[in-house]
Amino acid sequence: MTPPVIRFDDLGQVFRTEAGRAVTALDRVSFDIGRHEFVAVLGPSGCGKSTLLRLIAGLIAPTRGAVEIYGMRVTEPRDEIGIVFQRPTLLPWFDVLGNVTFPMRHKYGRVTEVERARARDLLALVDLADFADKRIDELSGGMQQRVAIARALLLDPDILLMDEPFSALDALTRDEMSFELLRIWSDRPKTVLFITHSIPEAVLLADRIVVMTPRPGRVREILDVPLPRPRSMATLTDPTFHALADHIRGSLFSRPAAA
Numbered sequence: 001m002t003p004p005v006i007r008f009d010d011l012g013q014v015f016r017t018e019a020g021r022a023v024t025a026l027d028r029v030s031f032d033i034g035r036h037e038f039v040a041v042l043g044p045s046g047c048g049k050s051t052l053l054r055l056i057a058g059l060i061a062p063t064r065g066a067v068e069i070y071g072m073r074v075t076e077p078r079d080e081i082g083i084v085f086q087r088p089t090l091l092p093w094f095d096v097l098g099n100v101t102f103p104m105r106h107k108y109g110r111v112t113e114v115e116r117a118r119a120r121d122l123l124a125l126v127d128l129a130d131f132a133d134k135r136i137d138e139l140s141g142g143m144q145q146r147v148a149i150a151r152a153l154l155l156d157p158d159i160l161l162m163d164e165p166f167s168a169l170d171a172l173t174r175d176e177m178s179f180e181l182l183r184i185w186s187d188r189p190k191t192v193l194f195i196t197h198s199i200p201e202a203v204l205l206a207d208r209i210v211v212m213t214p215r216p217g218r219v220r221e222i223l224d225v226p227l228p229r230p231r232s233m234a235t236l237t238d239p240t241f242h243a244l245a246d247h248i249r250g251s252l253f254s255r256p257a258a259a
């Protein structure tokens with residue numbers, strides 16, 4: 001049997017604060033993510049969502065259990081992962097194209113014409129074909145986040161990790177970006193783990209939603225999203241959409257499950 005793309009196996013993360021206090025960010029987290037699946041992780045502030053992402057990315061090591069990618073334990077950052085953070089973290093001294101090709105420059109010290117062409121394709125994919133030579137400060141917040149998505153796709157990662165990528169955007173741009181992301185994902189299928197505080201965003205985007213408890217973050221429940229794809233504005237008025245969102249709202253505001 002092929003292993004899942006990502007597996008969390010009895011994962012736990014305890015941090016030590018500067019004062020020496022132990023903070024349990026994650027506790028006994030176990031679930032799998034399959035190939036090209038879109039999984040949203042939803043939970044209250046401080047329940048360990050970003051910690052989960054940093055563990056998959058190999059940026060920190062778990063204090064208990066393991067994260068596996070294709071059956072191999074994650075011990076360091078890997079190329080098959082692209083990450084999009086809440087803020088686009090672009091470099092103002094490069095133009096848009098320079099930012100998209102930056103992972104190549106960083107990894108190999110140079111960027112070839114082939115990669116520049118690939119970056120232009122990605123800019124077209126995120127609807128920024130005409131902005132390749134613009135300065136970063138000439139772009140709106142939503143456009144900057146699209147540049148960050150194109151940059152995350154440059155090395156053609158199998159896995160895309162997204163940490164509240166649209167939360168700094170206004171509501172309209174946020175909806176627009178959600179549909180944009182779905183379009184990109186159907187064009188270039190990836191295994192996606194998408195972290196969010198937003199129930200509607202999770203329901204609109206995901207195949208499955210992992211609902212976490214407040215800290216220490218445990219998996220409260222994992223829900224299938226039975227909404228058909230492609231999703232559209234009509235999805236937002238589908239009764240299933242509202243029933244699921246209501247269920248999650250109830251789940252998030254109920255008392256945590258007993259340990």
Ligand SMILES: Nc1ncnc2c1ncn2[C@@H]1O[C@H](COP(=O)(O)OP(=O)(O)OP(=O)(O)O)[C@@H](O)[C@H]1O
Nearest residue numbers: 015016017023025044045046047048049050051052
């Ligand atoms: N390096 C660290 N040292 C000490 N505590 C940490 C560290 N990193 C995270 N924490 C703590 O672990 C808990 C989980 O943090 P994390 O950022 O993963 O939560 P989150 O669910 O992503 O929160 P938010 O939704 O507010 O971004 C928090 O209580 C946080 O203060």
